[in-house]
Amino acid sequence: MKKALIIYATREGQTEKVAHKIRDHFVEAKLETSLHDAKTIGKVNLEDFDLLVFGGSMHIGGIEKELVSFINDHKEQIESKPNAFFLVLLSAATKDPVLREEWLNDARKRVDKQLITKFNRIEMVAGALKYSKYSWPMKWIMRMIAKRAGEGTDFGRDYEYTDWKKVKEFAYSLI
Numbered sequence: 001m002k003k004a005l006i007i008y009a010t011r012e013g014q015t016e017k018v019a020h021k022i023r024d025h026f027v028e029a030k031l032e033t034s035l036h037d038a039k040t041i042g043k044v045n046l047e048d049f050d051l052l053v054f055g056g057s058m059h060i061g062g063i064e065k066e067l068v069s070f071i072n073d074h075k076e077q078i079e080s081k082p083n084a085f086f087l088v089l090l091s092a093a094t095k096d097p098v099l100r101e102e103w104l105n106d107a108r109k110r111v112d113k114q115l116i117t118k119f120n121r122i123e124m125v126a127g128a129l130k131y132s133k134y135s136w137p138m139k140w141i142m143r144m145i146a147k148r149a150g151e152g153t154d155f156g157r158d159y160e161y162t163d164w165k166k167v168k169e170f171a172y173s174l175i
């Protein structure tokens, strides 16, 4: 049986949710799959796996440090196997296609700057706006950004923009 490894990092939980969904699709497709949070990962031997998938989210242009360190510390092993990286971010949910393209290009440049490891595939995944998890100043800042992006501005609720059909297509395209 083919073996897949998924390692993710998250700040507000959406990347974890996406990583679990990808795991479920791999399991459906009969892949033996290990899933780890980069924060708590112990020793894993990447050589034991046939497919390596990493996922992180973007905060002020940066990917979680614990994930970046893991990926860059294992550059040779990762590049020697089928691999993919998915980035969860709000820019991917921007309504205006021109602005979305501009923000996603910028995000892509930031990924290339932070990750010295080269991935076969990089997927941008629309994330979530979780006002319930933000501090008051952050709620206001995020609302300003959300307004510009055409996303939700009601503090009283959270908004999920992840397209689960696309996540499924992404997962199956890697198998």
Ligand SMILES: Cc1cc2nc3c(=O)[nH]c(=O)nc-3n(C[C@H](O)[C@H](O)[C@H](O)COP(=O)(O)O)c2cc1C
Pocket: 009, 010, 011, 012, 013, 014, 015, 016, 056, 057, 058, 059, 060, 061, 062, 088, 089, 090, 091, 092, 107, 126, 127, 128, 129, 130, 134, 138, 142
């Ligand atoms: C403080 C903060 C900064 C953020 N910065 C960015 C950013 O630079 N670009 C972007 O597209 N999304 C940004 N986002 C949105 C997150 O990427 C999005 O909410 C994502 O779903 C978070 O994933 P996580 O729950 O796995 O951490 C930011 C969110 C917060 C709270």
